[in-house]
Amino acid sequence: MTEQVKVLTSRWGDNRAHEIDRYGELDGYASLDAAFGKAPEDLVQLVKDAGLRGRGGAGFPTGMKWGFLAKGTGKPTYLVVNADESEPGTFKDMELLERDPHALVEGVIVSSYAIGCRNAFIYLRGECGWPGRRLQGAIDAAYDKGLLGRDIKGSGFDLDVVLHRGAGAYICGEETALLSSLEGQRGQPKLRPPFPAVEGLYRAPTTVNNVETVATVPWIIRKGVDWFRSMGSEKSPGPKLFSVSGDVVNPGNFEFPLGVPAREVIMGAAGGMRDGKELKAWTPGGSSTPMLTADHLDTPMDFEGIQGAGSLLGTAAVMVFSEDVCMVRACLNFTEFYAHESCGKCTPCREGTDWMRKILGRLESGQGQPDDMDTLKDICDSIFGRSFCALGDGATSPIVSALKFFRDEFDEHVSGGGCPFPGARVTVGAH
Template sequence: MYRSNVLVCGGTGCTSSNSEQIIEKLNEEIRAQGLEKEVNVIRTGCFGLCALGPIMVVYPEGAFYSRVTPEDVPEIVSEHLLKGRIVKRLLYQETVVDDNTTKSLNETTFYAKQMRIALRNCGVINPEKIDEYIALDGYAALGKVLTEMTPQEVIDLMLASGLRGRGGAGFPTGLKWKFAAANDADQKYACCNADEGDPGAFMDRSVLEGDPHSVLEAMAIAGYAIGATQGYIYIRAEYPIAVKRLQIAIDQAREYGLLGKNIFDSGFDFDIDIRLGAGAFVCGEETALMTSIEGKRGEPRVRPPFPAAKGLFGKPTVLNNVETYANIPQIILNGPEWFRSIGTEKSPGTKVFALGGKITNTGLVEVPMGTTLREVVEEIGGGVPGGHHFKAAQTGGPSGGCIPAKLIDTPIDYDNLIAIGSMMGSGGLIVMDETTCMVDIAKFFLEFTVDESCGKCTPCRVGTKRLLEILNKITSGNGTMEDLDRMEELCYYIKENSLCGLGQTAPNPVLSTLKYYRDEYEAHVKEHRCPAGACKALTNFTIDPDKCKGCTLCARNCPVGAITGAVKEAHVIDTNKCIKCGVCMEKCKFGAVVKK
C-alpha cells in the first residue's frame, strides 16, 4: 500500500509538453530519496484542463499542480513527497486554500458543472493496466449482459435509455442495434469509428488514450446484442498514443479471457482488431469507413442498403463512435432511468466537447445535454481572454455552423442546435471573438472540405470548389452582391444532391454565417472592408502621426522595408510595399500603428 499516489497526465497534449520526461524525472528523484516503496507514479489519460498542462495530481492531498516542468520535479519530491509540504507556487490557483490544504477539483469553476460519464476514468486510472479498469467496475457490464440478459433485453435496455449516437447525427443507438439484430447472416460485425477528423476535435482520441477498455467492453456488448463475433476499431494513424494503448488493452483483454472464445463461459465469442486510417476526413462517413477497412479506396456508398443490412464485407454491421461506446457500460450498470435523468428529454445523457479557439480554458469538457453555451464558454471555459468579447461559437466542425453571441443562452442538444442552423457534430467547439472574420471562417472550413472531398459525386467535388472560389473573390475585395445570392443557391444545391454527409453538410458554415453575419459579407462586397481586420487584401496599416514618436522600432522590424521616417519624426507606411504582416503594429509601444 502506497502512502502517496502521483498521477501525471499522459495524454497527447501533456506528452507534447514533456510529461514523459516529468515521469522519468519523478521516478529518478523518488528512487534517490528512497521513496519507491511509499510513492506510486501513475501515467493517466487526459484530465481535461489542457490549457494548464502538463498536469500532476498528488493524492491523498489532492494537490493539483499545473504547468509542471521537469525542473520542478526535485522540489515536488523533496518538499511534498518527502516532507509533506505542498509546493504552493505550482498549484492551480483555484484550488489553493492555504499553504498546506487545497480545494477538491470538483469545486473549481472548470469542473463544477461537468458530469463525467464517457470521461469517468480519464485522468483517474493507468490506461495500460487492465486491473485498474476492473477495480472501477470494468467489464462488470459485460459480465452482467452475458450471464443475466438475452440479446433482445440488451437492445430493449439501449432503446429505453434514449442514447443517441455521439458521432454527429444523433441516431438512436438502440434502434441501430435493433435493425442489425433483425438481419440474419452467417457473420456480423461491430465496428468503432475512431477516425475523428474535425479540425480542433480530440474527444475520441482522449477517451482511447485514457480509458480504452471502456470501448472494448461496449463493443463486446454490441456484438452480443446483434450476434456479431468480430469487431474492428478504425482509428487514424496520427493518433500513435491511442493506437498503442488500444493494442495493449486488446492484448490484456484477450489474456484475461474478456475477448476471444467463450467469454465468461457463456458460449459467446468476440474479438477485436485495429485498422489504421490514413487521415481522410471522408472516412468518418460510415460507408466510406467500411470500404476502407475492406482495403479499398475510402469512398461512400449509395444508401440504402444501410450498414445494418449490408455493411462491412456485405454483412450486417453496427458502427458507433468512441464516445457512444464509452457511455454503454455505465448505462448497463446503472439502468436506462438513471441515464434518462441526465440531460434533456430528447437528448439524454452528457456530451463531451473539445473546447478551443479564443477561450481561456482550452481543453476537454463533459456536460449534461441542455447546458447552455454561456455556461460552457463563460463559466467552464473561463471566458474570452485578452479583454475581447465573445462573438460566435462553431460547433460540428466543417459540417456545423456558427452560433452568434445573441444565441449564447441556447441549451446545447441535438434539436436546439439544428434549429438555429448548426449541429452537434462529434463535439468540437471553437470560440471566436471580435477579431475573427466570419467570412474568413466560412472560407477556412470550405478549404478543408474541398481538400477532403473524395470526388466521387459532382455536387460535392465541383460545387464546393465553386463555393470556395466565390468566397476567395469576396475576401479579396472583388465580390458582388449577386455573388451572395449565387452562393446561397449553390449551398442548397450541394446539400440536396451530394452523395454522403460530407457534401450534404459542407455548406453549413457558409449558410450559418450568411444568416447571422450577412452585414460582414456586405461590408466586404460594398465597402471593400473587413470589419474584423482579418482579411489581408482588405486591410491596410497606417501610422497616426499624432501618436508616432519616431522611435524607428517599426521601421527596423518591417521585413520588407515599407516604413520610412527620420528619428523623432512621424513615420509613414508605403501601402504598395506593405505585405500586411502586422509586425509594425505588434512592435509599436505607443499604439500609433492602426489597422483599417
C-alpha cells in the same frame, strides 16, 4: 447552474487508467458479468429504453439501430466502431482513447454480445498514433486476461477485435465510405438502401457506432435506465462530451448532461472569452453545423434545443470565435478543408466546394465582386440536399450561417477592396 458530470471522464484523472489492472480497480469490466447474465435481446431493449442516441453526429437512437440488424441471413453480424474523428473541432474520442482505452474495449465486448457479433472492427484515423498505441495496448491486454478471444469469462461468448488504421480522410468517417475503406476499397460513400444494417461490411449486417456511443453502453448496463435518464432531457438523455476550442480561456473536453445551456459550457467550464473579447460566433457541433451567435448562448445543448435555434448538435464540438475573427476568412479556412476532403464522387460537392473556395479566396484577397454573395448562396443551394452524402451539406453550413448573421462583413470585403481585419490572407489563384 448545471454541474459537470463524471461518467465517461470519471477515470480521466487517473494516469494509470489505461493499464488493465488499474482499470479493473476502478470498476473496469464490471459490466461484463451483468451483460453475460442477460439475454442479448434484453440488452438491446435496455439500450432502447435508456434512449441512448449516437454520439457521432446524427444522434440516431442506438438501440433502434441495433434492432434494424438483419437476422437469419446466414452471414456474420459486425460491429464497426467509428474512431475516425475527423470533424473539425472534435477531439473527444481521441482523449477518451488516450486516457481510458479499456472503456472502449469494454463497450465493444458488451455491445458485440448484445448484437451477436463475433468479429468487431475499430476504424481509427491513421494519424492518431498515440491513441492508436494506447488502444492496441488495451486490446492486447484484454486478450491476455481472457476478456477477448474464446469463451470470455466462461460465458461461451467468443469475440475477436481488429484495430484498423485509416489513411486520414474526412470522408472515411461517413459510415458507408468507412466500410468501403475497411474492405480495402476506395473510401467513397455508397447509395442507401441497402443500409449497413442489412448489407454492410462484406455485405453482411453491420452497425457502425461512434467511440463515445460504444463507451457509454457499459454504464447503461451497470447503472440502469433510470440512472441514465436522470441526466439530460426526455428525448436526449444521458451525459455527453463537449469539445471546446477557439478563443476561450480554458479549451478542452467537458462532460455535461445533454441540455446544458451553451453559456455554461463556453462561459463557465471553458472559462469564457480570452483577453476579455466579445463572443462573435460559435459552432455547436463542429464545422458542419451552422454557426450561432452570442444571442443563442442560452440555448440548451441537446439535439432538439440546438435544432430549434437553427443548427445541429452534431458532435457537440464548440468552436468559439471572438470579435477579432474575420468571418470570410473563417469560411475560407473551412471551405478549403471541404474542397480538399470532398471525395469527388458527386458533382455538386466536388465542383461546388471548389467554386466556393475560389470565391471566398477572392473576397478575402480584395478581388470580390458585388454579386459574389448571391453566387455563394446559389452554390450552397445546389449542394445542400443534392450531394451524395452529408459532406456536401456540411460544407454549406459555415457559409450559409455566416451570410445570415454577418452579411455586412462580406459586403465590406467588396466595398473596402479587401479584408478589414488585420493579416488578410492573399490566396493565390483565387479567381
